[in-house]
Amino acid sequence: MSRLTVLYFASLRDAAGLAEETVDTDAADLAGLYEALRARHGFALPRKRLRVAVDGAFACWGDAPRAGSEVAFIPPVSGG
Amino acid sequence: MSRLTVLYFASLRDAAGLAEETVDTDAADLAGLYEALRARHGFALPRKRLRVAVDGAFACWGDAPRAGSEVAFIPPVSGG
Amino acid sequence: MDAARRFRLSAGPIEIAPLHARLRHPAAGACATFEGWVRDHHDGRAVRGLRYEAYAALAEAEGERIVAAALARFDLKAALCVHRVGDLAVGDLAVWVGVASAHRGAAFEACRAIIDEIKRDVPIWKRERYAEGDAGWLHPGEGEGGRGA
């Protein structure tokens, strides 16, 4: 079981009702972490439309969640 | 014989030593007018590298010189 | 913006003059800029204003990477970009890109490449407020709202 921080932005934050939370996870990878949190918060966005970042850098869905890290799910961006 | 005004710009003006002159011409067209003035002033630029304008609008080399008009020979431009 | 940074987020109005001054270079003959302004409409709906939110740490790293890549890829003398976050009204400046180069081809191409990549990769999100009173986050995807300024 790893304890980490998850950040939510834009529509994910609205759906979760919070900007960040501390999560204890036994997911094998970041994909599994997202699916568990999607089920908990009812996120509409499927994983294939997101990117994932760990500690401020883009990461891979297959990476294992690391205890103490900061994970962010990145919805499709709309800057500019 | 038509009396008209000829304007010179850039290297043509330097070669002619004047910015404009009054010319009496019996050339059949503006091409002939340029060739006569080129011989008089020793212009280096061949006619095929120039454009010609009459009274502030681009014209055709085959146009006849018109008495009282203002003719300008336009060397290759280099603005911008 | 500190002198070493070529991309930043701005919580207040973007001041163009000091950015423009940083592009100046005696060997530069061409300067291309792009400004994204808040439009009064989007996908047929009247827009009253919008809010930009960023994942700041990653946005600044990605923005810097994009501008640095343009400097490496094109023959440039300078390139800078600033993106607003927070609440904006119609007509406000949302993003500014400026590029200086010896010749205009590289300046136009690099300026276009930078704004295209900023819009594609930098984690910034837009929440539009509509004339009808509702609002929504834009998450461009297959067939929906992918067409920006």
Add this chain to the structure above:
Amino acid sequence: MDAARRFRLSAGPIEIAPLHARLRHPAAGACATFEGWVRDHHDGRAVRGLRYEAYAALAEAEGERIVAAALARFDLKAALCVHRVGDLAVGDLAVWVGVASAHRGAAFEACRAIIDEIKRDVPIWKRERYAEGDAGWLHPGEGEGGRGA
């Protein structure tokens, strides 16, 4: 510049702010600008400054035609261009083009088309002063000096 004119020659320094203000439009989401600056070199020679001379009547008519054609051809909200004449130093602004559009594609393409056509068709000539003390008119042609900013 009077409100109806979209191209003009300027005998003094070009003031960008009032031109930029004229581009503003609530439906414009994209603004592209191009600035031509006097470079310190040309074709391998050190340049000290230059002089632009124009056939003013024809230059203003051609410039206006070019900007009007871009407004007709691209989906623009506004487009303007000003070109300097007279003596300029290295770093001075020689030409400014600004375009506003709903979307960035049209803004970039129109801005590029306008400066390309201004450089190709408007009767303005550049006389460069070189570090060695000599000077010369540029008449770009086959294989010589055709490559501008």
